[in-house]
Amino acid sequence: MNTPLSVDTWVLPIQISVRRWNIPLTDRERNLLEYALCNVSDEMIRHPLSGVTMRIRHGTAVLLFDLPTQTQLLSGIEQRCRELRKFAKTFLYADVDIGIGNTVPMRELPQEKPQEVSTIPPAIESQSTDFDLFLRMRQANPSEDSVLHQILNYIEDHLLEDLTREDIAQFVHFHPAYLSRFFRKKTGWSLSEYIVQKRIESAKEMLSQSELKIGYIMNHLGYYNLSHFTRTFKKKTGYTPQQYRKKTSHHKLAIVRGK
Structure with a gap:
C-alpha cells in the first residue's frame, strides 16, 4: 500500500545519467542495459530507504523521501554512488555521471503533476519519462558550496580518466569559462x-x-x-x-x- 507523503517531507533527488557506452549496442541492447541500470540504482542507492527509482531519458532518477531535515544527506550516500559508478563501468559497459541534488521540501515542489510525488510509486517505474519535475528540483538554486562539493567529488571519482574542463562543466551545468572562474574563486586553484x-x-x-x-x-x-x-x-x-x-x-x- 502506498504511503502518503507529508508536505513537511524533504526529498533528495539523485540523477544517474549515461555519459558513454563503452561497447557498440543495438537499440534493444541499450534499452535492456538502461533498464538494468535502473534496477541496480534502486538496489545500490535507494534500498532500503524510503523513496522511488525511475527511468528518465538516458538514465535513472532516484528520489529519497522522509528525510528528517533539509541538510541531512543520509550517511554513506556518496559512497553508494561511487560503488554504483564502478559497477556500471564493469558490468553494464557504461560510464555514468551521478549528481546529488539539494534536499527540497515537498510543499515547494511544482503542482502541475501531483500524481508523480503525492504517493510513493512502485519501486521501479519501467516506462521512460522526461521527468521534468526532477529537472525543476535540480534547478532550485544550489549554494556555491554545494556546487563546489559536487565538482570536487566529480574530480575525485574521475581522476584516473581523461578528465576535461568540459566534462566537469557539463556535469554541473556551467559554461566551461565560468566554471574556471568559479573554481579559482572558491579554491584559489585553477582546475x-x-x-x-x-x-x-x-x-x-x-x-x-x-x-x-x-x-x-x-x-x-x-x-x-x-x-x-x-x-x-x-x-x-x-x-x-x-x-x-x-x-x-x-x-x-x-x-x-x-x-
Missing part, C-alpha cells in the same frame, strides 16, 4: 592545477605504499611520457619518483628499526 595536484598525491601514495613499477603508476594516472611525469612530480614534491620512493622506503625502515 588544471588542482587535478595535477590530486594526481601527484595519488602517485605519492602508490610510490610509498606499493612496489608497483613507476611506468605503471604513471600510466594509471593518465601520464604517458616518463619525462613529463618526472618533471611534473619533481616540480610538486622536490623529488623524482625514484628519489621519493627511496626516501619513503628508508623512512619506513628507520621506523621499523626504531621499534
